[in-house]
Amino acid sequence: MNIFLKIKNKNRQHPTFWGVVVLFMLVTSNLYAQKGFSLTAGWGKYELTNIGVQWNCSSNYSLSAFAGSNFGLNNNTSWSAGMSFNHVFRKPENWIVKPGYSLGTVFWTYNDDLYLFKTMSFPLMALLEYPVTSFLKVRAEGGIIFSAVMQSDRKQNVTAGYPKRVDGNFAIKLIYKFNRNEQ
């Protein structure tokens, strides 16, 4: 059964969530020794509060994957999972904040008393990356996101809503790199 369908109590975290967190930590612990991997944690309008991993293909390019939740806040239960390709420009070299862009996909669910939506979204984001320390970066992203609804279940006949097909998106992400000497 789809784990998203099991989530009914919006005020309590489902055990599956903590299972995913533990599994994530176990898996990522094996990545600690891997060159070019980073751990990420952040928040985004569509990405929600999320944790993930990033594979730094080079000093400019990276691929990241994440999973997130809204922890049942705002009277709805939402989950997200996604991946993205990120390109950070290293020039001009005298800029501390590096610009770039990010492309990806986000699958997200929205479940409240009115609706259950399952949606696939495609963000096109501009980003700015700031190195806080040699192993910690903060990345801010803003852009546009296109959404296609895969499932909509209306639970009432009082009001009608639908996910925005085109919307603004924004996200903040902390990127912790284990091997600080590696570019």
Next chain:
Amino acid sequence: MSNKIVILVLLIFLFGNCEKIKYSVDNPIAGLPTSVLMHRGCGDNPDFIPNTLAAAQFGLSKLDGIELDIQISKDGTLWLDHDNEVRDCDGNIIGCFQEMTDDEILMYGVCNDTVKYNTVESVFELMSTKYPESIISLDVKGQYCEILNTSEVMTQMADEIARLVIKYKMYNKVLVESSSLAFMDELSTQKSIGQCIISLGDIDKGIADAAVTKARGVSLKYGQEELNADVVSLIHKKGYGLIVWVINEPDDIVDVWNSKPDFIETDNAEFKKYIPTSK
């Protein structure tokens, strides 16, 4: 630098509001008494070629109105047909409507003394003289032979429909069903034509699309989602009319009739025999 970061973060947060779900505002309308339209003019009657003048005449004589599929020629004339291709009497594809002139289409319009291509204008002429109270719904088909010019062609189709409505004084008797943004946009200011956005089953998508395209109704394919009087009331509450298609079976006729949509399209010429009598 830290100030710039703070400003950047604030700007990003201001980029959009936090609601990912857009809820439709209430704009209640009174629903119309349900009218029944014969799908493709003749429904499933094998004695007629669907989407022809003869089929339309049959449908108009049986029910409250008709539904017909339309195409546009190179000359800008609206023709009746479901498919975008013009075929000869053996069924071979000759070309596409929008790539052929009216004369070229007419060359293939008669097979064994039976007319298979008629113009929309011929139906409007018939309706304005013999069936002035009847309703016609025009299903605007995609013009996929010229996909690069789709928007332009759709706009042209919308303009031609508006012209014919004025010419034959068919005010408030013509519905159009389309999923083309360009088509809907061109007719958005027309108050005497019922523009309906097509939804292939998702009622909420239909309502959302209607809001985006400024449509006056939703044309809903039946059977994907439960349809009852409460759902139809919701659609009316949001300000949209409803066409439901295609309802043929007696059980479905009862269910959909009881839900009180504005229009029902059917292939069943005996539709009204199955309408439940009010207690």
